[in-house]
Amino acid sequence: SQELEQSPQSLIVQEGKNLTINCTSSKTLYGLYWYKQKYGEGLIFLMMLQKGGEEKSHEKITAKLDEKKQQSSLHITASQPSHAGIYLCGADLYGNKLVFGAGTILRVKS
Amino acid sequence: NAGVTQTPKFQVLKTGQSMTLQCAQDMNHNSMYWYRQDPGMGLRLIYYSASEGTTDKGEVPNGYNVSRLNKREFSLRLESAAPSQTSVYFCASYHGLIRGGELFFGEGSRLTVL
Numbered sequence: 001s002q003e004l005e006q007s008p009q010s011l012i013v014q015e016g017k018n019l020t021i022n023c024t025s026s027k028t029l030y031g032l033y034w035y036k037q038k039y040g041e042g043l044i045f046l047m048m049l050q051k052g053g054e055e056k057s058h059e060k061i062t063a064k065l066d067e068k069k070q071q072s073s074l075h076i077t078a079s080q081p082s083h084a085g086i087y088l089c090g091a092d093l094y095g096n097k098l099v100f101g102a103g104t105i106l107r108v109k110s
Numbered sequence: 111n112a113g114v115t116q117t118p119k120f121q122v123l124k125t126g127q128s129m130t131l132q133c134a135q136d137m138n139h140n141s142m143y144w145y146r147q148d149p150g151m152g153l154r155l156i157y158y159s160a161s162e163g164t165t166d167k168g169e170v171p172n173g174y175n176v177s178r179l180n181k182r183e184f185s186l187r188l189e190s191a192a193p194s195q196t197s198v199y200f201c202a203s204y205h206g207l208i209r210g211g212e213l214f215f216g217e218g219s220r221l222t223v224l
Contacts, residue, residue: 033212033213042215042216042218043215045212045213048211048212086150088153095160096141096161097166098155098158098213099168099169100152100154100155101152103150103152103153
Protein backbone atom coordinates (compact mmCIF):
# COMPACT_ATOMS: atom_id res chain seq x y z
CA SER A 1 0.00 0.00 0.00
CA GLN A 2 1.27 3.51 -0.75
CA GLU A 3 -0.38 4.60 2.46
CA LEU A 4 2.04 2.48 4.47
CA GLU A 5 5.76 2.59 3.78
CA GLN A 6 7.99 -0.07 5.24
CA SER A 7 11.75 0.18 5.44
CA PRO A 8 14.05 -1.38 4.71
CA GLN A 9 12.70 -3.60 1.92
CA SER A 10 15.17 -6.31 2.87
CA LEU A 11 17.74 -6.88 5.54
CA ILE A 12 20.56 -9.36 6.10
CA VAL A 13 21.98 -9.49 9.60
CA GLN A 14 24.50 -11.63 11.39
CA GLU A 15 23.04 -13.89 14.06
CA GLY A 16 23.11 -12.14 17.41
CA LYS A 17 22.81 -8.62 15.99
CA ASN A 18 19.96 -6.23 16.70
CA LEU A 19 17.79 -4.77 13.96
CA THR A 20 14.92 -2.34 13.44
CA ILE A 21 12.14 -2.27 10.85
CA ASN A 22 10.08 0.87 10.36
CA CYS A 23 6.53 1.42 9.20
CA THR A 24 5.30 4.93 8.35
CA SER A 25 1.76 5.94 7.52
CA SER A 26 0.63 8.85 5.38
CA LYS A 27 -2.65 8.97 7.30
CA THR A 28 -3.82 8.90 10.88
CA LEU A 29 -3.36 5.51 12.46
CA TYR A 30 -6.23 3.92 14.34
CA GLY A 31 -4.29 0.76 14.99
CA LEU A 32 -1.04 -0.78 13.80
CA TYR A 33 -0.42 -4.49 13.34
CA TRP A 34 2.77 -6.47 12.98
CA TYR A 35 2.72 -9.90 11.38
CA LYS A 36 5.46 -12.34 10.49
CA GLN A 37 5.42 -14.82 7.65
CA LYS A 38 7.81 -17.65 6.96
CA TYR A 39 8.41 -18.35 3.31
CA GLY A 40 5.42 -20.02 1.69
CA GLU A 41 3.45 -20.16 4.91
CA GLY A 42 0.62 -18.31 6.61
CA LEU A 43 0.70 -15.15 8.71
CA ILE A 44 1.62 -15.12 12.37
CA PHE A 45 0.24 -12.32 14.52
CA LEU A 46 2.99 -10.62 16.53
CA MET A 47 1.30 -7.66 18.16
CA MET A 48 -1.12 -4.78 17.74
CA LEU A 49 -0.54 -1.21 18.93
CA GLN A 50 -3.29 1.27 19.32
CA LYS A 51 -2.27 4.16 21.53
CA GLY A 52 0.45 6.69 20.93
CA GLY A 53 3.55 5.81 22.87
CA GLU A 54 2.42 2.23 23.34
CA GLU A 55 5.15 -0.36 23.43
CA LYS A 56 4.70 -4.13 23.43
CA SER A 57 7.11 -7.01 23.56
CA HIS A 58 6.93 -10.64 22.58
CA GLU A 59 10.00 -12.69 23.38
CA LYS A 60 12.87 -10.74 21.77
CA ILE A 61 10.65 -8.58 19.57
CA THR A 62 9.54 -5.10 20.68
CA ALA A 63 7.26 -2.73 18.80
CA LYS A 64 6.52 0.92 19.51
CA LEU A 65 3.95 3.32 18.15
CA ASP A 66 4.71 7.01 17.67
CA GLU A 67 1.30 8.48 17.01
CA LYS A 68 2.56 11.99 16.24
CA LYS A 69 4.96 10.72 13.62
CA GLN A 70 2.39 8.20 12.40
CA GLN A 71 5.12 5.62 12.62
CA SER A 72 5.86 2.28 14.24
CA SER A 73 9.14 0.49 14.71
CA LEU A 74 9.79 -3.20 15.27
CA HIS A 75 13.02 -4.03 17.04
CA ILE A 76 14.56 -7.50 17.29
CA THR A 77 17.21 -8.05 19.91
CA ALA A 78 19.94 -10.66 19.43
CA SER A 79 18.54 -12.02 16.16
CA GLN A 80 18.33 -15.77 15.58
CA PRO A 81 17.78 -17.83 12.42
CA SER A 82 14.21 -18.41 13.64
CA HIS A 83 13.54 -14.69 13.16
CA ALA A 84 14.03 -14.96 9.41
CA GLY A 85 10.99 -14.31 7.25
CA ILE A 86 8.84 -11.49 5.96
CA TYR A 87 7.65 -8.86 8.44
CA LEU A 88 4.46 -7.04 7.52
CA CYS A 89 2.96 -3.98 9.08
CA GLY A 90 -0.72 -3.34 8.64
CA ALA A 91 -2.92 -0.46 9.68
CA ASP A 92 -6.52 0.36 10.32
CA LEU A 93 -6.50 3.73 8.58
CA TYR A 94 -10.20 4.54 8.22
CA GLY A 95 -13.56 2.86 8.08
CA ASN A 96 -12.20 -0.61 8.88
CA LYS A 97 -10.10 -0.55 5.71
CA LEU A 98 -7.03 -2.53 6.75
CA VAL A 99 -4.02 -2.09 4.48
CA PHE A 100 -0.51 -3.46 4.62
CA GLY A 101 2.96 -2.32 3.72
CA ALA A 102 5.10 -4.04 1.11
CA GLY A 103 6.91 -6.11 3.73
CA THR A 104 10.50 -6.43 4.93
CA ILE A 105 12.41 -9.59 4.08
CA LEU A 106 14.75 -10.52 6.92
CA ARG A 107 17.59 -13.01 6.52
CA VAL A 108 19.74 -14.00 9.48
CA LYS A 109 23.18 -15.41 8.75
CA SER A 110 24.53 -18.05 11.12
CA ASN B 111 -12.51 -23.11 16.90
CA ALA B 112 -11.84 -23.15 13.18
CA GLY B 113 -11.25 -19.37 12.93
CA VAL B 114 -11.06 -18.40 9.25
CA THR B 115 -11.44 -21.20 6.71
CA GLN B 116 -10.59 -20.78 3.03
CA THR B 117 -11.26 -23.18 0.18
CA PRO B 118 -9.73 -24.40 -2.02
CA LYS B 119 -6.12 -24.37 -0.79
CA PHE B 120 -4.73 -24.92 -4.28
CA GLN B 121 -6.20 -24.33 -7.74
CA VAL B 122 -4.87 -24.32 -11.27
CA LEU B 123 -6.89 -22.53 -13.93
CA LYS B 124 -6.53 -21.87 -17.60
CA THR B 125 -6.74 -18.32 -18.87
CA GLY B 126 -10.36 -17.29 -19.22
CA GLN B 127 -11.79 -19.79 -16.74
CA SER B 128 -13.79 -18.64 -13.77
CA MET B 129 -13.70 -19.69 -10.16
CA THR B 130 -14.81 -18.67 -6.70
CA LEU B 131 -12.72 -18.67 -3.55
CA GLN B 132 -14.77 -19.31 -0.45
CA CYS B 133 -14.10 -17.89 3.00
CA ALA B 134 -15.95 -18.46 6.25
CA GLN B 135 -15.33 -17.29 9.81
CA ASP B 136 -16.89 -18.55 13.01
CA MET B 137 -15.95 -15.66 15.32
CA ASN B 138 -19.02 -13.50 14.68
CA HIS B 139 -16.79 -10.83 13.16
CA ASN B 140 -18.33 -7.92 11.32
CA SER B 141 -15.55 -7.14 8.86
CA MET B 142 -13.99 -9.46 6.28
CA TYR B 143 -11.21 -8.97 3.75
CA TRP B 144 -9.60 -10.47 0.69
CA TYR B 145 -5.90 -9.87 0.02
CA ARG B 146 -3.48 -11.13 -2.56
CA GLN B 147 0.22 -11.70 -2.01
CA ASP B 148 2.71 -11.96 -4.83
CA PRO B 149 6.14 -13.59 -4.31
CA GLY B 150 8.33 -11.74 -1.83
CA MET B 151 5.80 -8.97 -1.38
CA GLY B 152 3.30 -7.66 1.08
CA LEU B 153 -0.46 -7.99 1.10
CA ARG B 154 -2.60 -5.95 -1.25
CA LEU B 155 -6.23 -5.41 -0.41
CA ILE B 156 -8.62 -6.55 -3.14
CA TYR B 157 -12.03 -6.01 -1.58
CA TYR B 158 -13.38 -5.75 1.92
CA SER B 159 -16.71 -5.86 3.69
CA ALA B 160 -16.81 -3.61 6.72
CA SER B 161 -20.13 -5.08 7.79
CA GLU B 162 -22.73 -7.54 6.56
CA GLY B 163 -24.45 -6.16 3.49
CA THR B 164 -21.62 -3.84 2.42
CA THR B 165 -18.62 -4.34 0.19
CA ASP B 166 -15.95 -1.87 -0.89
CA LYS B 167 -13.06 -1.84 -3.31
CA GLY B 168 -9.56 -2.09 -2.00
CA GLU B 169 -6.29 -1.29 -3.74
CA VAL B 170 -6.46 -3.86 -6.58
CA PRO B 171 -10.13 -4.72 -7.31
CA ASN B 172 -9.96 -5.03 -11.11
CA GLY B 173 -10.80 -8.52 -12.36
CA TYR B 174 -12.51 -9.57 -9.14
CA ASN B 175 -15.98 -9.55 -7.65
CA VAL B 176 -17.07 -10.33 -4.12
CA SER B 177 -20.20 -11.39 -2.28
CA ARG B 178 -20.85 -11.06 1.43
CA LEU B 179 -23.31 -13.94 1.54
CA ASN B 180 -24.06 -13.55 5.24
CA LYS B 181 -22.14 -12.52 8.33
CA ARG B 182 -19.99 -15.65 8.21
CA GLU B 183 -19.13 -15.92 4.54
CA PHE B 184 -17.29 -13.70 2.06
CA SER B 185 -16.49 -15.08 -1.39
CA LEU B 186 -14.12 -13.83 -4.08
CA ARG B 187 -14.87 -14.52 -7.73
CA LEU B 188 -12.61 -14.40 -10.74
CA GLU B 189 -14.87 -14.18 -13.78
CA SER B 190 -12.18 -14.58 -16.45
CA ALA B 191 -8.86 -15.55 -14.94
CA ALA B 192 -5.64 -14.03 -16.27
CA PRO B 193 -2.01 -15.06 -15.65
CA SER B 194 -1.53 -11.79 -13.73
CA GLN B 195 -3.94 -13.16 -11.13
CA THR B 196 -1.54 -15.96 -10.23
CA SER B 197 -0.99 -15.32 -6.55
CA VAL B 198 -1.68 -16.47 -3.02
CA TYR B 199 -5.01 -15.20 -1.75
CA PHE B 200 -5.71 -14.60 1.92
CA CYS B 201 -9.04 -14.05 3.55
CA ALA B 202 -9.17 -12.28 6.91
CA SER B 203 -11.73 -11.22 9.47
CA TYR B 204 -11.81 -8.53 12.15
CA HIS B 205 -14.32 -7.68 14.82
CA GLY B 206 -14.85 -4.25 13.27
CA LEU B 207 -17.02 -2.66 15.91
CA ILE B 208 -14.30 -2.81 18.53
CA ARG B 209 -11.18 -1.14 17.22
CA GLY B 210 -7.94 -2.76 18.10
CA GLY B 211 -8.78 -6.39 17.85
CA GLU B 212 -6.66 -8.94 16.08
CA LEU B 213 -7.05 -9.47 12.36
CA PHE B 214 -7.39 -13.22 11.83
CA PHE B 215 -6.17 -14.78 8.59
CA GLY B 216 -7.01 -17.97 6.76
CA GLU B 217 -4.22 -20.28 5.62
CA GLY B 218 -4.23 -18.95 2.08
CA SER B 219 -5.29 -20.22 -1.34
CA ARG B 220 -2.59 -20.68 -3.95
CA LEU B 221 -3.93 -19.93 -7.42
CA THR B 222 -2.03 -20.53 -10.65
CA VAL B 223 -3.43 -19.27 -13.94
CA LEU B 224 -1.82 -20.81 -17.03
